[in-house]
Amino acid sequence: MLLIPCPYCGPRPEIEFAYGGEAHIARPVEPSKLDDESWAAYLYLRANDKGPHAERWRHVHGCGKFFNVRRDTTTDLILESYEVGEQPRCGRTEAPT
Structure with a gap:
C-alpha cells in the first residue's frame, strides 16, 4: 500500500484517495x-x-482537495506532492504531443 503525502493533511494510506490521471493537462480553450x-x-x-x-x-476520505504527486512508476516511490497550480521542484510536466 502506498502512503500518499497529502499537502494539506499529511501522509495517509492510499485507500483514502482517488486517482485523477496525469497532472498538468490543460483543457483546450475552445x-x-x-x-x-x-x-x-x-x-x-x-x-x-x-x-x-x-x-x-x-x-x-480527508480534506476532499485535489493535489499533484510525482511518483516513479517503476518503483512506486513518491518523490513529492504539491498543491494544484504549483509546479514540481523538478521533472517533466508538459502534456504529450
Missing part, C-alpha cells in the same frame, strides 16, 4: 472548435512514461 481527432487526443493520449510521472490525486 473545445467546440476542435475536430474529432484533436478532441480524442486531448481526452485519451497521455505520456505514460516509465519513471517519474506527475499525477493528480483527490483526498476523498
Whole structure:
C-alpha cells in the first residue's frame, strides 16, 4: 500500500484517495472548435512514461482537495506532492504531443 503525502493533511494510506490521471493537462480553450481527432487526443493520449510521472490525486476520505504527486512508476516511490497550480521542484510536466 502506498502512503500518499497529502499537502494539506499529511501522509495517509492510499485507500483514502482517488486517482485523477496525469497532472498538468490543460483543457483546450475552445473545445467546440476542435475536430474529432484533436478532441480524442486531448481526452485519451497521455505520456505514460516509465519513471517519474506527475499525477493528480483527490483526498476523498480527508480534506476532499485535489493535489499533484510525482511518483516513479517503476518503483512506486513518491518523490513529492504539491498543491494544484504549483509546479514540481523538478521533472517533466508538459502534456504529450
